[in-house]
Amino acid sequence: MLNVERRKEILNMLFGKGSVTVGELSRKYGVGDETIRRDFKELARNWDIEIVYGGAHIKDSNGTQGVKELALLTKRSENYEAKQLIAKKAAVLIEDGEMIGLNSGSTVEYIIDYISDKSVGIITLNVNVAAKALLLPKATVYIPGGRVRNSSGMVIGPGSLDFIKSFMIDKCFFGISALCKKRGIMHPVLEEVELNAAMLSVSSKNYVVTDSSKINKTAFFSMTPLDTIGYFIVDDDFPQDYREYVSLRGIEII
Numbered sequence: 001m002l003n004v005e006r007r008k009e010i011l012n013m014l015f016g017k018g019s020v021t022v023g024e025l026s027r028k029y030g031v032g033d034e035t036i037r038r039d040f041k042e043l044a045r046n047w048d049i050e051i052v053y054g055g056a057h058i059k060d061s062n063g064t065q066g067v068k069e070l071a072l073l074t075k076r077s078e079n080y081e082a083k084q085l086i087a088k089k090a091a092v093l094i095e096d097g098e099m100i101g102l103n104s105g106s107t108v109e110y111i112i113d114y115i116s117d118k119s120v121g122i123i124t125l126n127v128n129v130a131a132k133a134l135l136l137p138k139a140t141v142y143i144p145g146g147r148v149r150n151s152s153g154m155v156i157g158p159g160s161l162d163f164i165k166s167f168m169i170d171k172c173f174f175g176i177s178a179l180c181k182k183r184g185i186m187h188p189v190l191e192e193v194e195l196n197a198a199m200l201s202v203s204s205k206n207y208v209v210t211d212s213s214k215i216n217k218t219a220f221f222s223m224t225p226l227d228t229i230g231y232f233i234v235d236d237d238f239p240q241d242y243r244e245y246v247s248l249r250g251i252e253i254i
Contacts, residue, residue, distance in 0.1 A: 019057035105175025
């Protein structure tokens with residue numbers, strides 16, 4: 001294996017596990033401890049990696065910012081142009097006859113503006129998304145029943161999980177609240193995490209739709225492993241280091 005290929009794999013392991021040891025890597029790759037230490041030093045030139053005795057780990061980033069749940073009206077007004085660009089990119093990928101999953105969020109809502117007269121099924125967790133989708137002339141809209149959260153418009157109920165799992169979704173377009181290198185995709189509201197993860201689990205292709213304001217942010221709860229995501233649809237300001245981070249996980253950037 002070439003040095004560059006081994007280092008990419010080590011970096012991917014660091015992002016996935018948080019830390020690795022010299023011993024485990026030298027056994028895995030059949031090389032000496034000094035070779036692994038040189039790999040660590042080379043990776044640390046460009047990534048937030050701390051080399052410690054016997055291994056290395058991803059640094060706790062002081063640059064990350066915690067996020068709290070925002071009211072929907074606030075979300076709609078923030079980064080409007082970037083969200084419109086992302087929504088247009090997403091809508092182009094939707095084809096007649098598909099079942100589309102849409103979770104919560106202003107960017108997800110904007111996708112509906114560009115679906116126009118496509119004949120699609122739409123399953124959503126959000127009453128605001130559902131109400132907007134009902135205006136589409138050829139869309140069939142599905143939504144679970146239960147309590148509606150005022151701040152997000154998301155439906156929470158005991159039957160919601162089973163309802164979602166009864167579907168087979170072709171493409172899910174998934175808005176997020178926070179992404180950081182150490183912990184991946186995160187969310188500020190625990191009771192929404194399981195339902196969002198369930199929608200991803202029944203979808204053939206999963207697309208994260210996110211503007212750059214969600215990058216290098218943290219929240220209280222991990223949402224879903226990055227290996228459940230196939231694509232990121234982003235704006236032009238999406239940082240280069242996060243483009244590399246996402247690409248190293250085998251995720252395509254659109």
